[in-house]
Amino acid sequence: DSAKIAMPNQDAVSLVAQATFVAVGLGIPMAGYAVMYFDFRRWLRSLQRAMVVVKQYTRRANPYVPRDARPPCLVSLDLQIGCTEEQVMIAYRRKVMHCHPDRGGSIDDFLQLQRHFEQAMYLARNPG
Numbered sequence: 118d119s120a121k122i123a124m125p126n127q128d129a130v131s132l133v134a135q136a137t138f139v140a141v142g143l144g145i146p147m148a149g150y151a152v153m154y155f156d157f158r159r160w161l162r163s164l165q166r167a168m169v170v171v172k173q174y175t176r177r178a179n180p181y182v183p184r185d186a187r188p189p190c191l192v193s194l195d196l197q198i199g200c201t202e203e204q205v206m207i208a209y210r211r212k213v214m215h216c217h218p219d220r221g222g223s224i225d226d227f228l229q230l231q232r233h234f235e236q237a238m239y240l241a242r243n244p245g
Contacts, residue, residue, distance in 0.1 A: 190236035193229075202241045209234045 187198055194208040209230070216222035216230055 188236070188240065190233035191240070193233045194237055196237060198240075199244060200237070200241055202238060205234065205237045205241050209237075 187196075191198065191200070194205065194212060196204060196208055212230055213227070214220065216226045218224050218227055
């Protein structure tokens, strides 16, 4: 009996070792993923700011400027490129008298005229 050496509880030592192994084995990769996630979010925010800047530059461009032909919205209203809002409004009112559903026109033709009117007004407001 006196020959027994006082050893710490081996089960407690193995539990501490296992807990340390799990903490290091899972903790370090999880910390890496967390750092990567926050860095990725920062990168996305910077990309979004860059896209806003690019969008502001491309919004000013008129897609019909380099073309020789008039866009379909101006053709349907019998207008030329560079027309004013007032000219678009006069042409729209002239056309709507013939194709409005209340005057015997087709609803599809009227809706198409509405779309062309909105596009022509956009072109008149943004000539550049």
